[in-house]
Amino acid sequence: xxxxxxxxxxxxGSQDWFSGRRIRTVRVxxxxxxxxxxxxVGDFExxxxxxRLGDFVRRGKFMWVxxxxxxxxxxxxxxxxxxxxxxSGGRAELEKNPHLRxxxxxDDQREVLHFVDQRTFGYLRIDTAAVLSExxxxxxxxxxxxxxxxxxxxxxxxxxxxxxxxxxxxxIKSVLLDQSVVSGIGNIYADEALWRAxxxxxxxxxxxxxxxxRALYQAATEVMTEAIAVGGxxxxxxxxxxxxxxxxxxxSLHSYGREGEPCDRCGSLIIRERFAxxxxxxxxxxxxx
DNA sequence: AATGGTTCCTGGACGC
DNA sequence: TGCGTCCAGGAACCAT
Numbered sequence: 001x002x003x004x005x006x007x008x009x010x011x012x013g014s015q016d017w018f019s020g021r022r023i024r025t026v027r028v029x030x031x032x033x034x035x036x037x038x039x040x041v042g043d044f045e046x047x048x049x050x051x052r053l054g055d056f057v058r059r060g061k062f063m064w065v066x067x068x069x070x071x072x073x074x075x076x077x078x079x080x081x082x083x084x085x086x087x088s089g090g091r092a093e094l095e096k097n098p099h100l101r102x103x104x105x106x107d108d109q110r111e112v113l114h115f116v117d118q119r120t121f122g123y124l125r126i127d128t129a130a131v132l133s134e135x136x137x138x139x140x141x142x143x144x145x146x147x148x149x150x151x152x153x154x155x156x157x158x159x160x161x162x163x164x165x166x167x168x169x170x171x172i173k174s175v176l177l178d179q180s181v182v183s184g185i186g187n188i189y190a191d192e193a194l195w196r197a198x199x200x201x202x203x204x205x206x207x208x209x210x211x212x213x214r215a216l217y218q219a220a221t222e223v224m225t226e227a228i229a230v231g232g233x234x235x236x237x238x239x240x241x242x243x244x245x246x247x248x249x250x251x252s253l254h255s256y257g258r259e260g261e262p263c264d265r266c267g268s269l270i271i272r273e274r275f276a277x278x279x280x281x282x283x284x285x286x287x288x289x
Numbered sequence: 290a291a292t293g294g295t296t297c298c299t300g301g302a303c304g305c
Numbered sequence: 306t307g308c309g310t311c312c313a314g315g316a317a318c319c320a321t
Contacts, residue, residue, distance in 0.1 A: 119297085
């Protein structure tokens, strides 16, 4: 389940393997993976042939790379998307993978970019223009204009984020997951941030003090910083980096996925509750109201 | 306008 | 053993 730390790991790998190279051929094996490209699969493949990739950039869970054609190639990994680099060795194996959706081959005939995605929630899209977001000063693909800066973005403004969150009547977890407030946080890091800040997920955001909301976003930033340092969180083979390796953050989780296990702070047993059709994990004692 | 619910997808886990 | 059912979740989209 790639959230910000996992996507950052993929961005670094993509930059190392693919930046600066010129595309020779793009092949799309499942049209759903380019569903946002209205002109269709053929046009998607044709527009990318012959262009050179610039530097890979990330905002929240989105990643893109500017092209020397003036377009931008935007990636979202969804639930299960992977970007893999492989030369002749691992390539045959990857191309037998039934979940291989897109390949990008380069002029230099070196490593191929493989987009693998079991559940096809992820996608690639071509943006024709970069714009300034409402809150940001850095140009981003036009399709991402509604995505707020993440905590690692130079445009990130904690005071503004806290004020925006404070104005919401939704459960605080909904606000944490709202990519137009702060981007990059998903279900795992939301639960971990709430555990660290000792806040119950269902608390109405506007009923929390500014100080507690601030502490919550600082906790989210801390937990993602720590996860980035160890290559992200992996539960299974669904998240791997560009080289096919797993991250190590799972062993550092305090709440997510730990139903029935003792809270690392107070020893009470972690419980699982349903929220918006998905799971939330919390300590029943130190995350009360 | 803001908020909550629905939908897309696949395969592993589980119950009978 | 085999079949049916549930579950995982990001975010676009729709309904209220």
